[in-house]
Amino acid sequence: MTRFKIPTISTDLTKRMEGHTFRVIKGTFLLLSILLIVWIGKLIVFDSNTISVNAYNPRLAKLEEGYIRGSILDADGNVLAYTQMNEAGEKTRVYPYGKVFAHVTGYSGKTKTGLELAMNTELLSASSWLDTLRSAVRDTPVQGCDVVTTLQAGLQEKAYALLGDYSGAVVVSEPSTGKILALVSTPAFDPNTVFSQWEEVSQDESSPLFPRATQGKYAPGSTFKIITSLALYRTDSAWQDYRYTCEGETVLGNTTLPCFDHTVHGEESIGDAFANSCNTFYANLGLHIGAKSLRSCADSLLFNSNIEFVLPIARSSFPLSEDDTVEMVGETSIGQGKTMVSPFHMNLITNAIANEGMVYEPYMVDRVVTKEGQQISKNLPKLYGALLEPQEAAYLEELMAGVIERGTATSLQNSYCEVYGKTGTAQVGEGEEAHSWFTGYTKTNGSVDIAITVVVEHGAESKRAVPLTKEILDYYYSR
Ligand SMILES: [Zn+2]
Structure with missing residues (x-):
């Protein structure tokens, strides 16, 4: 038992x-x-920072499955990018403005660019721990945060439409804060269809994927006379007495440099020559100043330097040295030669002149908010520092006023704001129409409103950048 x-x-x-x-x-x-x-x-x-920032990380794609990507908005709440989810849970990224904001939002898919890349972490961040936990329990995707920009959709649309079939760029900013109000590059691609049409878009000879406003590097043409003029002010205390007599062309070493249409401008002061955009005056002024002073002046305005921004900015180059020839010094003084500048950088220089020499760090992301509107982070205007002494800015402002009062951009005179600026024609090569530039700013009742920089590729014959600026200003002040 x-x-x-x-x-x-x-x-x-x-x-x-x-x-x-x-x-x-x-x-x-x-x-x-x-x-x-x-x-x-x-x-x-x-770890989300390190994972998300590298958009090519395969872990990201996995992580992203559990999220509904946040939206990108303009300053007034207009939606520039959002994620649509159907009943089967399939997500589509939608860009309601199509090509207009293409280089700003960028795209988000197998690869990412623009704000989609730069703000990836925020767009894929839950509003709280609780939110993440709730989604995990319910097995539903986590809602990412929204990114609110400083951009103005109407202004952006206007600038995009005005560029039309031209390749080029428009940058509009607020010098008193550093806010970017419009950032347009043409031609553009449609971020809604960029992946399905990748072959076609990436092989397009007009380079629609290339963000010209931030990454484009152009010869500055006569807009560089701003820097040459500053160099005169800094190196010659008797700058007010400097005179040169323009005879329509000047001989530099082995080359002859003409003024526009061989116009004979006669005897000019710096103010006259800047307003007339006289090439012979500035080429000889460059020799008077010398390569070394031109170089230090350009460097002080952030040539050969990196510019911090939420999107990458091409480094502008000013390689002139004391070893260069007389021809090169003369050509560099009028914005030809080897100098290259991005429209974004030229706009930043213009900000300094408008703002009595002080520059605010340019910014385009105003804040990050949850879907419920709770603020997660906010960017405030941040002073970068002084690029110019106040009296240097005042001197350049007077020169720029002359351009609109009696110079190459009298068509910008209007009844609603004061305009200061400089036109430019940048030669690009034999037989090709030159590029057209304008950079300047506006004031009403003595206070600065906006800085605007326009480049129209091969648009020099009609000085396209000037009427384009006029239309943008008309729009801005009529809203
Ligand atoms: Zn001249």
Whole structure:
């Protein structure tokens, strides 16, 4: 009988042992769960930056599956990009303005560009821990935060439409804060269809994927006379007495440099020559100043430097040195030669003149908010520093006023604001129509409103940048 008792005892023991094992398993499972939650939490909270910033990371695609990407908005709440989800849970990124904001928003898919790339972390950030947990429990995607920009959709649309079939760029900013109000590059691509039409878009010879406003590097043409004029002010205390007599052309070493249409401008002061955009005056002024002073002046205005911005800005180059020839110094002084500048950088220089020499860091992201409108972060105007002394800015402002009063951009005179600026024609090569530039700013009742920079590729014959600026100003002040 005892033989039969043993199993009984054994069963009892087994039961007890099973109970013990169950508790051990249960305990282990709980511990693993906690570790898993902590690990996921760490991943979301601490590692999301490193994961998200590298948009080519395959882990990102996996992580993104669990999110509804936040929207990108303009300053007035107009939606520039949002994610649409159908009943099957399939997500589509939609860009309601099509090509207009293409180089600003960029695109988001297998690869990312623009704000989609730069603000990826924020667009894929839950508003709170609770939100993440709730989504995990319900097995629903986490809602990412929205990015509100400083851009004005109407202004952007206007600038885009005005560029039309021309390749080029428009940058509009607020010098008193550093806010970017419009940032347009043409031609553009449609971010809604960029992946399905990749072959065609990426091989298009007009380079629609290239963001000209920020990455384009152009010869500055006569807009560079701003820098040459500043160099005169800095190197020659008798700048007011500097005179040169323009005879329509000047000989520099082995080349002859003409004024526009061989116009004979006669004897000019710096004010006259700037208003007339006289090439012979400025070429000879460059030789008077010398390569070294021109170089230090350009460097002080952030040539050969990196400019910090939410999107990458091409580094402007000013390679002139004392070893260069007379021809090169003369050509550089009128914005030809080897100098290259981005429209964005030229706008920043214009900001400095408008703002008595002080420059605010340019910014385009105003704030990050949850879908419920709760503010997560906010960018405030941040002073970068002084690029110019106040009296230098005042001197350049007077020169720029002359351009509109009696110079190459009298068509910008209007009844609603004061305009200061400089036109430019940048030669691009034999047989090709030159590029057209304008950079300047406006004031009403003595306070600065906006700075605007326009480049129209191969638009020099009609000086296209000037009427385009006029239309943008008409729009801006009639709203
Ligand atoms: Zn001249």
